[in-house]
Amino acid sequence: MEFKTLIYEVTDGIATVTFNRPEAMNSSNALSVAELNQAVDMIEADDSVRVAIMWGGTKVFAAGGDIKYMSEADPLEMEKFIAGAHAMHDKIAASPKPYIAAIAGLALGGGCEMALACDIRIAAQGAILGQPEINLGIIPGAGGTQRLSRVVGGGWARHLILTGEMIDVDTAFKIGLVTKIVPSADELLEAATKLAKSLKYKSPLALQAAKKCVAMSETTDMPSGLAYEQKAWSFLFCSQDQTEGMKAFLEKRRPVYQGK
Numbered sequence: 001m002e003f004k005t006l007i008y009e010v011t012d013g014i015a016t017v018t019f020n021r022p023e024a025m026n027s028s029n030a031l032s033v034a035e036l037n038q039a040v041d042m043i044e045a046d047d048s049v050r051v052a053i054m055w056g057g058t059k060v061f062a063a064g065g066d067i068k069y070m071s072e073a074d075p076l077e078m079e080k081f082i083a084g085a086h087a088m089h090d091k092i093a094a095s096p097k098p099y100i101a102a103i104a105g106l107a108l109g110g111g112c113e114m115a116l117a118c119d120i121r122i123a124a125q126g127a128i129l130g131q132p133e134i135n136l137g138i139i140p141g142a143g144g145t146q147r148l149s150r151v152v153g154g155g156w157a158r159h160l161i162l163t164g165e166m167i168d169v170d171t172a173f174k175i176g177l178v179t180k181i182v183p184s185a186d187e188l189l190e191a192a193t194k195l196a197k198s199l200k201y202k203s204p205l206a207l208q209a210a211k212k213c214v215a216m217s218e219t220t221d222m223p224s225g226l227a228y229e230q231k232a233w234s235f236l237f238c239s240q241d242q243t244e245g246m247k248a249f250l251e252k253r254r255p256v257y258q259g260k
Contacts, residue, residue, distance in 0.1 A: 005032040014196045015049045019056040025063035026056040033084040051196040055102035058185035064109025085142040089117035096208035098199045102192035103127045104185035116147040123169045123178040124185040130166035150218045203241035204259035
């Protein structure tokens, strides 16, 4: 499929989605949200894809929504637009496959929300993150009011959302918004790909179970979460992957997982 606002590539089991609206700092409009939904659907439907990387190149991750587009749209169009963004982020968060956000430059507003939907966020030195929507008379609308507090805690979420303050990558690392800093943007994709390769060789069934259990911890009480974890852990002993993983450990070799 040929896209107008992104580049979609699959190499050796790793899908890379590159946001490609450089003239608008990779900001999102109706077309870009629709195409991102299509790209995520392709990732989910392709059994050869084990891990996905979302990034915007070495200059900018994504500078949020396209203000010109949004300022000219009516409320019903904006409702459709934000529903599409929610659908795309929800599919990423609920996916059995790991998604990595590789952040260079600005990740603001919807760009930050895209990163929050991913499982792991790494960033290049010099990156700037934030939810500045309050300065435009609106609020984060693509999951930011919900996902940010689950990642960095209520205190920092309130601070960033209510003030609209943008933070540097060192602060983002300190509060857990990103978990790794890469020395330069030129090294970012290589670092993300190296991380993706390490995930690619893990059991798809175990990764799916781990993602689901962590997601449960964010939406349910402790006893329910622990009960689900216990069942998920036990269920994995029905899999060929568990047998292969433990056999490989005892034989001192790398396991070859089949997702069965």
